[in-house]
Amino acid sequence: MTDRGASARPAxxxxxxxxxxxxxxxxxxxxxxxxxxxxxLRAAGERVGLATVYRTLQSMVExxxxxxxxxxxxxxxxxxxxxxxxxxxxxxxxxxxxxxxxPAVERWTDAVxxxxxxxxxxxxxxxxxTCAECxxxxxxx
Amino acid sequence: MTDRGASARPAxxxxxxxxxxxxxxxxxxxxxxxxxxxxxLRAAGERVGLATVYRTLQSMVExxxxxxxxxxxxxxxxxxxxxxxxxxxxxxxxxxxxxxxxPAVERWTDAVxxxxxxxxxxxxxxxxxTCAECxxxxxxx
DNA sequence: TCCCAGCGTGAGAATGATTGTCAAAACCGA
DNA sequence: TCGGTTTTGACAATCATTCTCACGCTGGGA
Ligand SMILES: [Zn+2]
Ligand SMILES: [Zn+2]
Ligand SMILES: [Zn+2]
Ligand SMILES: [Zn+2]
Numbered sequence: 001m002t003d004r005g006a007s008a009r010p011a012x013x014x015x016x017x018x019x020x021x022x023x024x025x026x027x028x029x030x031x032x033x034x035x036x037x038x039x040x041l042r043a044a045g046e047r048v049g050l051a052t053v054y055r056t057l058q059s060m061v062e063x064x065x066x067x068x069x070x071x072x073x074x075x076x077x078x079x080x081x082x083x084x085x086x087x088x089x090x091x092x093x094x095x096x097x098x099x100x101x102x103p104a105v106e107r108w109t110d111a112v113x114x115x116x117x118x119x120x121x122x123x124x125x126x127x128x129x130t131c132a133e134c135x136x137x138x139x140x141x
Numbered sequence: 142m143t144d145r146g147a148s149a150r151p152a153x154x155x156x157x158x159x160x161x162x163x164x165x166x167x168x169x170x171x172x173x174x175x176x177x178x179x180x181x182l183r184a185a186g187e188r189v190g191l192a193t194v195y196r197t198l199q200s201m202v203e204x205x206x207x208x209x210x211x212x213x214x215x216x217x218x219x220x221x222x223x224x225x226x227x228x229x230x231x232x233x234x235x236x237x238x239x240x241x242x243x244p245a246v247e248r249w250t251d252a253v254x255x256x257x258x259x260x261x262x263x264x265x266x267x268x269x270x271t272c273a274e275c276x277x278x279x280x281x282x
Numbered sequence: 283t284c285c286c287a288g289c290g291t292g293a294g295a296a297t298g299a300t301t302g303t304c305a306a307a308a309c310c311g312a
Numbered sequence: 313t314c315g316g317t318t319t320t321g322a323c324a325a326t327c328a329t330t331c332t333c334a335c336g337c338t339g340g341g342a
Binding site: 089098102118119122126127130131132 | 232239243249250263270271276
């Protein structure tokens with residue numbers, strides 16, 4: 001975490017399992033937990049171990065190609081994301097996600113931190129709500 | 142989470158254990174995990190069960206007198222906080238915490254959410270860094 | 283004051299996500 | 313193809329959190 005630009009560790013050797021994970025990841029629009037991810041792969045007929053799912057997702061997080069989010073219960077959820085810094089607007093009901101950017105927020109966090117003498121600043125900003133679709137279906141039900 | 146202003150459940154009966162927890166909570170400037178909290182109470186000679194620590198902290202969170210924060214490892218940390226909406230600037234090294242407010246951020250999150258048709262919006266914003274003191278001691282070592 | 287009904291406690295079991303272990307399988311360059 | 317290295321996966325181990333449920337305390341009524 002602290003040694004951001006450190007020398008990247010030797011790239012991971014590509015395998016069938018990693019390919020399956022990457023594929024499913026790219027087809028997912030929402031944040032998914034490792035457990036669910038594993039279940040879906042299995043359901044799709046892929047033969048992948050749970051440990052591998054965790055390992056692969058983790059290395060992708062470190063590589064910056066996947067974002068991780070902690071739900072209220074503390075369970076981690078993953079999603080393929082563009083590599084540049086951004087935040088998320090997540091539907092509490094269906095987990096659909098919109099990537100958003102906010103230069104103003106970036107500036108604000110840095111300013112606040114500096115103001116209090118903090119250095120090596122990072123931040124997390126997540127917005128949760130109910131998407132239009134889910135709101136509609138709830139109302140209709 | 143969704144039923145914010147719901148009728149508050151019958152207030153909890155005050156006990157020696159809850160008092161001990163409240164006291165320690167008010168003397169803590171930083172976010173502390175339930176496990177650590179329990180250990181400190183024990184170390185201080187208080188006889189309180191772990192389950193009670195969890196239960197009490199949780200009800201305080203629901204009551205809004207305590208804020209909860211999830212670390213990178215997913216472990217929850219608690220801290221007594223003023224009841225009005227605010228965010229935190231937390232030292233990654235000593236967990237010292239500063240409460241901060243940002244009207245601009247509040248407006249931004251609402252605007253972004255509305256823009257995408259999301260309703261019942263909430264958000265989390267946390268800033269992490271190294272406080273001046275910790276930075277100094279690290280440099281000195 | 284004595285007794286009873288309920289709520290709060292806490293030790294220990296249960297849960298469930300995540301991580302560790304390690305032998306077998308897959309890779310890849312020579 | 314061969315051999316050293318990396319990755320995998322079934323399973324065990326961790327560890328925070330929740331669940332269970334018998335027991336203690338409290339407050340009000342008899
Ligand atoms: Zn939705
Ligand atoms: Zn940002
Ligand atoms: Zn510090
Ligand atoms: Zn806010």
